[in-house]
Amino acid sequence: MNKPTSKPFYVDADRLLLAVDCIIFGFERDGLKLLLFQRKVAPFQNEWSLIGSFVKLKESVTKAAERVLKTHTGLTNVFMEELGSYGGVDRDPGDRVISIAHYALMRLQEEDKQIAQEYKAQWFDVDKLPALILDHQQMVEDALEKLRRKARYRPIGFELLPEKFTIPQLRVLYEVIYQRALDRRNFRKKILSMNVLEKLAEKDKTSSRKGAYLYRFIPEKYQEMVEKGVDFVI
Amino acid sequence: MNKPTSKPFYVDADRLLLAVDCIIFGFERDGLKLLLFQRKVAPFQNEWSLIGSFVKLKESVTKAAERVLKTHTGLTNVFMEELGSYGGVDRDPGDRVISIAHYALMRLQEEDKQIAQEYKAQWFDVDKLPALILDHQQMVEDALEKLRRKARYRPIGFELLPEKFTIPQLRVLYEVIYQRALDRRNFRKKILSMNVLEKLAEKDKTSSRKGAYLYRFIPEKYQEMVEKGVDFVI
DNA sequence: TAAAATAAGCGTACAATCTACGCTTTTGGA
DNA sequence: TCCAAAAGCGTAGATTGTACGCTTATTTTA
Structure with a gap:
């Protein structure tokens, strides 16, 4: 068995695209908010979406999620946790993409609200969300449920x-x-x-x-x- | 942009190996058991391991987990749920593999014990496990914690x-x-x-x-x- | 054949916690 | 000066948790 790299195993397995998506919750006196973005690339250009990115070859899943948060909000050190995977075959018409959703929590202060402007994003009331692309609506619902359940214990x-x-x-x-x-x-x-x-x-x-x-x-x-x-x- | 398939998007993203691993718990009067397998392929040939497989291009993550369970135990219709992802860069020296762990629960009856023989697996007491490959030890610990927590609500x-x-x-x-x-x-x-x-x-x-x-x-x-x-x- | 052993099942008493809600305190604004 | 509004304190009754004694049904064994 010749080895092109130092990793000769698993040559027959399919290679897939793996993404992370972040559900970013913000807390304010008048309710729980969600940060949404207008998608810059096709497919679904300009539609409302969670923010995400592909996981790179030399990057852990966790690091990928942190990178997404950082590059799209400028924030680090925010509480973030894995929600779960979204792995249906046809969930993204653009390609076979499996996404590992993460949810983050932050308190919303005046300074944080600027994020919305700087990054072309917008904070929405969790019960007044616009239509979202792909299965992002489902992710948000799941995240809310997990958040509530988790808050108990x-x-x-x-x-x-x-x-x-x-x-x-x-x-x-x-x-x-x-x-x-x-x-x-x-x-x-x-x-x-x-x-x-x-x-x-x-x-x-x-x-x-x-x-x-x-x-x-x-x-x-x-x-x-x-x-x-x-x-x-x- | 020419399209070799009907999926022209995301051409620059890295493609990775995605696996599922199953933590299979069995309940018997005298305790909780875990089904372990002796790995057939390199690396780590013959060492004790959870059972898993790569997710195929045309297969959902959930289906992959079900397939693993079926082909290695013959069982379907078993309670199974996602545990979480294990996505470190160097978790598998064989290649960059991200695994989405799933845990399954079943009651152990005499007939199910034959599984162990038929599939060259073995039921272990959860508190008397042998050394496991990779991060499988961690997966088992996480699964046990989740199981206990979940049992509460x-x-x-x-x-x-x-x-x-x-x-x-x-x-x-x-x-x-x-x-x-x-x-x-x-x-x-x-x-x-x-x-x-x-x-x-x-x-x-x-x-x-x-x-x-x-x-x-x-x-x-x-x-x-x-x-x-x-x-x-x- | 009677007594012992064992797990199942029933009940009671006290402690801890939950729930509803009245009352007092503090302070800015009318 | 008085009123409004939120914060904070306290109590009483209901509900639930916890510990544990006692009875019941049945098999084993003496």
Whole structure:
């Protein structure tokens, strides 16, 4: 068996195109947003789409997803996780492409909103999305479901908050994820009983006259919680 | 742009090898088992390995996983689900191969044990596994974690029981998955309170003198439970 | 043939957690 | 100065979880 490279095995196997697509969620006071792009290349030029790219020969899948996020939003260090593969034969009429979808979470601040302009993208309300190409609609639905389920046993939503935050802010976050109202008073009790929050002296007055105390996660406790998996407010 | 096929797009993208690997769990009274194979081809010939195959150009990822299961165990209609991708650049020294791992669950009966002989495979106790090739050890650990987590909010374990089963059998199943003892009496109460079981007139006497009543899932209730997601005995 | 052994099954009591909701506090604006 | 609005505190009752004793049915064994 001659070897053109140092890799003589598996010569008969088919070679395919492998892509990553990113479902980028942003959290804002008034709801959960999704970052969408107008596709630059054919097929489906100019239609709304998730952002993605092909995985390169010398690049891990994870790195590919990070690269996509970086080049299309400028962001690094964002929480991102694999959602799953989309591997149907005819899912992309352009060729046989298998995509490994990833979803990312970020908190949306004024500065992040510029991303939309700089990268010709747009933030949409998750329940007011335009038509998407290919199976991207399905990916978004799956990502939302996974996000909600995950929020139950992991403090995942916390990725979406600034370092200092108020308890009402945290509650709104969960309300947005679960799409339903949570009792103010019970939510507070439950969260505080977990002993992962440190109360700070400062107050945030942007959303009420009285102002709400700021809190911060206690890193060790938070880490512990991530590992053990907590049963969260439903 | 000339087109050799009807698919003129994405000509510059790298083409990779995409595989599926299957983590096949079997449930038996005395524990959870894993089906392993002695690899027939180089590299790693004769070493213990999960079973897998390359995804073909005209085959969906899901179909590829089903094909693997069928050709290596003869089984179809087994619960199987995607675990995730293993996409590191150097994970397989034989070539750049990305694998999408899947895990399958089945109940182990005498007839299924012949699989091991027919297909030159062997059932191992999940906590007494031999060394595995590549990152297969990691895949198994991840699959076990996912299985346990999933068992909490989905009646997933039920895939592993025969149509008629006793409550003690169901309990042993959960004990095996969670790797800890569950209180007989409380388990029964919890399960019965879900109202998904129909008590049959027959008893099963294979595992006790007194014999235990057989039950069956009420299909509609069971389906409801799958969709809503239940919070299960921890 | 009676007693012992064993797993199944039933019930009860106490603890922990969830849920609903009233009341007080703080502060900016009318 | 009073009102409105959100934050924060507390309690009571309902629900669920947890520990564990007791009875039942049946086979084995003494």
